[in-house]
Amino acid sequence: MAGVEAIEQLTHQLSRLPGIGRKTAQRLAFHIVSMPEEEVRELAVAIFNGKKKVHFCPVCGNLTDMETCSVCSDPSRDQSIVCVVKDARDVNAMERIRDYNGLYHVLGGVISPMDGVGPDDIRIRELMSRLGSGSIKEVVLATNPDVEGEATASYISRLIKPMGIRVTRIAHGVPVGGELEYTDEITLMRAFQGRREV
Amino acid sequence: MAGVEAIEQLTHQLSRLPGIGRKTAQRLAFHIVSMPEEEVRELAVAIFNGKKKVHFCPVCGNLTDMETCSVCSDPSRDQSIVCVVKDARDVNAMERIRDYNGLYHVLGGVISPMDGVGPDDIRIRELMSRLGSGSIKEVVLATNPDVEGEATASYISRLIKPMGIRVTRIAHGVPVGGELEYTDEITLMRAFQGRREV
Numbered sequence: 179m180a181g182v183e184a185i186e187q188l189t190h191q192l193s194r195l196p197g198i199g200r201k202t203a204q205r206l207a208f209h210i211v212s213m214p215e216e217e218v219r220e221l222a223v224a225i226f227n228g229k230k231k232v233h234f235c236p237v238c239g240n241l242t243d244m245e246t247c248s249v250c251s252d253p254s255r256d257q258s259i260v261c262v263v264k265d266a267r268d269v270n271a272m273e274r275i276r277d278y279n280g281l282y283h284v285l286g287g288v289i290s291p292m293d294g295v296g297p298d299d300i301r302i303r304e305l306m307s308r309l310g311s312g313s314i315k316e317v318v319l320a321t322n323p324d325v326e327g328e329a330t331a332s333y334i335s336r337l338i339k340p341m342g343i344r345v346t347r348i349a350h351g352v353p354v355g356g357e358l359e360y361t362d363e364i365t366l367m368r369a370f371q372g373r374r375e376v
Numbered sequence: 377m378a379g380v381e382a383i384e385q386l387t388h389q390l391s392r393l394p395g396i397g398r399k400t401a402q403r404l405a406f407h408i409v410s411m412p413e414e415e416v417r418e419l420a421v422a423i424f425n426g427k428k429k430v431h432f433c434p435v436c437g438n439l440t441d442m443e444t445c446s447v448c449s450d451p452s453r454d455q456s457i458v459c460v461v462k463d464a465r466d467v468n469a470m471e472r473i474r475d476y477n478g479l480y481h482v483l484g485g486v487i488s489p490m491d492g493v494g495p496d497d498i499r500i501r502e503l504m505s506r507l508g509s510g511s512i513k514e515v516v517l518a519t520n521p522d523v524e525g526e527a528t529a530s531y532i533s534r535l536i537k538p539m540g541i542r543v544t545r546i547a548h549g550v551p552v553g554g555e556l557e558y559t560d561e562i563t564l565m566r567a568f569q570g571r572r573e574v
Contacts, residue, residue: 196404210427270402
């Protein structure tokens with residue numbers, strides 16, 4: 179706000195967050211200065227602690243505030259299957275389906291020559307070294323169904339197949355609840371190609 | 377994120393902000409834990425300072441980090457005209473037009489029986505006591521052109537008119553750049569009623 183340095187500063191900091199434009203940042207800033215002091219303190223502390231306590235799991239690359247993440251440190255998880263995802267948010271999405279009981283490997287990105295990200299810039303080497311132990315029987319490639327995700331999945335599958343480990347890719351198709359009429363051609367093509375006997 | 381208390385906590389705090397749903401809060405939380413520590417510290421400090429340093433101007437109710445706000449403490453502003461607005465954000469909007477050089481009075485809300493807000497719950501009494509000093513010649517009612525804003529403006533104008541002070545209301549009409557075809561009936565009616573000779 180014109181003339182109020184502390185609000186200007188707060189607006190500036192908030193507008194650096196993804197998806198928060200100048201107007202939204204200003205609206206949030208005005209809201210924050212009107213919040214009870216205790217709530218503001220809780221917010222600031224949560225932000226600071228979030229950063230301070232959370233780090234990457236040294237095994238799978240997932241986010242955790244423990245030594246290794248909750249999945250890696252859970253002995254009841256199936257140690258023979260690893261689901262490879264782009265980032266920790268995808269682990270979250272997979273865990274929500276409550277149907278997968280294996281391990282994860284978080285790449286921390288996907289191969290994207292346009293953005294200067296090559297195979298050595300994401301955690302592929304770490305994946306290969308985990309596979310070297312011999313206990314993993316299947317790798318599920320669950321990168322996004324976009325150009326970079328496909329390229330990354332195909333790159334990794336070429337590396338793993340010679341090791342005799344089963345490599346699978348999540349299915350692409352018409353989303354549940356979706357309508358054929360509004361489905362783009364590529365998704366529909368994938369849905370057709372992936373058809374199964376009923 | 378499932379199992380990471382610090383991220384859950386951060387997501388919860390962020391989702392309490394207006395316009396930030398659970399999904400956006402989670403996206404922001406993941407972004408924040410991936411930010412450089414220095415940037416996170418800056419964000420947390422800006423939030424905390426925003427609250428700590430900013431308070432209401434004792435004269436007009438605007439937000440400020442000084443004793444009185446930048447408008448009230450500026451002797452070059454026209455002390456004979458007061459623009460009455462709902463909240464500090466509206467002061468900001470008015471200042472952007474760079475055409476108004478008078479003072480403000482921030483009500484901190486509008487009369488809204490539905491929400492249990494009566495005339496005594498907003499800063500009307502403070503406005504009346506400012507007017508009592510005799511130096512103010514015109515009050516511009518710039519509350520929003522909605523039901524509550526209109527009701528508040530009409531309530532205040534009834535209080536002030538007997539004092540012999542000029543009371544005006546900002547014009548309602550078709551927005552500049554707007555099209556008649558897409559203008560709602562009430563705005564169009566106001567635009568018609570407010571027509572002026574050219």
